[in-house]
Amino acid sequence: MDIVYASNDFYARHLAVSMISLFDRNQQAEEITVYVLSVGITEESRQKLQKIADQYHRNLELLDLTDIRDRFDYEIDTRGFDISAMSRLFIGTLLPRTVKRVLYLDCDTVVVQSIGKLWNLDLKGHVAGAVMEPTIYQAVKQEIGLEEPDPYFNSGVLLIDLERWRADGAEKRLLDFYGSKNGSLFACDQDTINGALKGEILPMTPRYNFFTNYRYFSYEELCKHGPSYRQVEKRQFCLAKKHPVIIHYMGDERPWIAGNLNHYRRAYEKYLAMTPWKGAKKQGGKRLYMLLYHGMDYLTVVCPALRWEISRRLGIKVVDARKQGGKAAKAAGTAAETVAGTAAGTTAEITAQVGEKQS
Numbered sequence: 602m603d604i605v606y607a608s609n610d611f612y613a614r615h616l617a618v619s620m621i622s623l624f625d626r627n628q629q630a631e632e633i634t635v636y637v638l639s640v641g642i643t644e645e646s647r648q649k650l651q652k653i654a655d656q657y658h659r660n661l662e663l664l665d666l667t668d669i670r671d672r673f674d675y676e677i678d679t680r681g682f683d684i685s686a687m688s689r690l691f692i693g694t695l696l697p698r699t700v701k702r703v704l705y706l707d708c709d710t711v712v713v714q715s716i717g718k719l720w721n722l723d724l725k726g727h728v729a730g731a732v733m734e735p736t737i738y739q740a741v742k743q744e745i746g747l748e749e750p751d752p753y754f755n756s757g758v759l760l761i762d763l764e765r766w767r768a769d770g771a772e773k774r775l776l777d778f779y780g781s782k783n784g785s786l787f788a789c790d791q792d793t794i795n796g797a798l799k800g801e802i803l804p805m806t807p808r809y810n811f812f813t814n815y816r817y818f819s820y821e822e823l824c825k826h827g828p829s830y831r832q833v834e835k836r837q838f839c840l841a842k843k844h845p846v847i848i849h850y851m852g853d854e855r856p857w858i859a860g861n862l863n864h865y866r867r868a869y870e871k872y873l874a875m876t877p878w879k880g881a882k883k884q885g886g887k888r889l890y891m892l893l894y895h896g897m898d899y900l901t902v903v904c905p906a907l908r909w910e911i912s913r914r915l916g917i918k919v920v921d922a923r924k925q926g927g928k929a930a931k932a933a934g935t936a937a938e939t940v941a942g943t944a945a946g947t948t949a950e951i952t953a954q955v956g957e958k959q960s
Contacts, residue, residue, distance in 0.1 A: 602630055602720050605696070605705045607638040607688040613646040615857070616708040617653060617876040618869055623712045624657035625872070630717070634660040636696060636703075640669060640685035649877040664695050673776065677784035686790050689756070690779075693763060693772045701764045707757035707849065710810075711868045714846045719809050722760060727803035728771060729794075730760040732810035735827020736818075741787045745796030752829035754802050756791040757849050758810035771798065804829075806837045811845035813865045814852045817901040826909070853894055857881075860888030862895040 604623060608616045620635060627633060635654065642650075647663055654661035666688050670677070679687065688695075689705055696703065704720060706712075724730050731754035742753055766772070778797035779786065786792035795802075807815070815823070820835045848865050850856060856866035857873075873879065901908045 602627070602633045602716070603696070603700045603703045604633065604635045605638065605689070605692055605703050606635065606708055607640070607685050607705075608708050609639075609641045609683050609685045610643050610646055612685075612708045613642055613650065614873075614876070614878040614881055617650060617878055618872045619706060619708055619710050619712065620650065621653050621657075621875050622868070622872045623706070623716070624653070624659055625875070626712045627715055627717070628657070629715070632660070633657075634662065637661070637663045638666050638685070638688035638692075638695065639663045640666050640683070640688065652877060666691075666695075673780075673784065675780050675784050677779070677789075679789045680785060680787065682789050689759070690775045690790060690793065691772060692761070693767045696763065701762075703761050703763050705756075705759040705761065706847070709850045709855070710757060711848045711850075711865075711872060712846070713848055713868050714844070716809075716846060719760065719805075719846060722805065724760065724762050724803050728762055728765050728769060728798060728801045730803040730805045731755060732758060732805050732807050733827065733830055733833065734812070735823045735830040737827070738787075741792065742795075744787065745782070745792050747795065747799065750828055751799065752802075752804060752832070753795055753827070754791075754804075755810060755812070755849070755851075756794050757851075758805075758847055759794075760805070760809075774798075804832050807833060807841040808837065808844065808846045810847055810849050811841045812849050812851040813863055814854065814898070816842050816864055817898045819902075819905070822905045822909075854891065854898070857883055858887050858891060859883040859885045860891035862891065 606616055606619070616637065623635075624633065637650070639647075642663065650663075651661055666685070669684055669688055669691075672691060677684075677687070692703060692705070702720075704716070722730060733752045734755040735753070737753045739749060742749070742751065747753060775793050775797045779789075779793045782793075782796075786796075820838045823838070824830045845865075848868055850863065850865070850869065854861050854863045856863050856869035873881065897908065
């Protein structure tokens, strides 16, 4: 299996957690090679990551991308996201030609079951497979040319047919699309993938990329706000809640923040204790917010309409602020984005992650 991550040095600890969970849960796999698209990962962190790979007798290759801005022939504004997020657009040229299929994983994922079935999934002629994110704002979809019935996919887990990706010129199409949007989109690489590859992505079961905050949404609510989510069977969604294959710590309730009550936090904590970052201090100063956030989780269960109303009122402010781009827009949008994210539950909930990536 060929696995790809993209990371900067600040997220190296989370990368280590995800990587060791991958190795631990897939010890039966004959071979696993991990490629890390590195934007500023230090030598100290590299050595720690290599120690993990050596422990499991797996291959690890770090590909340096400090020149990533030079790979665009136009100015780009990632709207607060660390630029390392854009590196996945270049996997076709960065990875060896011998790599025919690849599984991309975000660093804030933890593998809790074997990914053998995922790796061997029939893509049915699609260039990639991904999990739908029905809570994305409609304004975001409209900006990238998607209609309300069109599915929108989360890019945190991508199974890619790299042969077709290269043959179809996906990289150029992605870069051209991003350029046509003046190098600035709400969710930069994710929006680019959704817009440029519309109709070419196979919907996968949410078990392969389960957003932890979706635990508090009902299947009916998600289908109401994202009609395309009906392609996912209700039993698949319920199974994903109880038995995910890959957990994705989307949103503000992250297991490395002190006081978080994330239902799935123990999986992260288990694997963190197995890394060279064991005992790392949790991010402080948010205990009250974490308590209030968890209360919002349960509000979603008992009164989803209120959570959606908060999202409706504040979400568009987030979109408008992110459209402006730059530090001023980030400052203007942070407060609204945090509350709207609490309401919507997914892509809008990026303030914490963005702040951490820029640290």
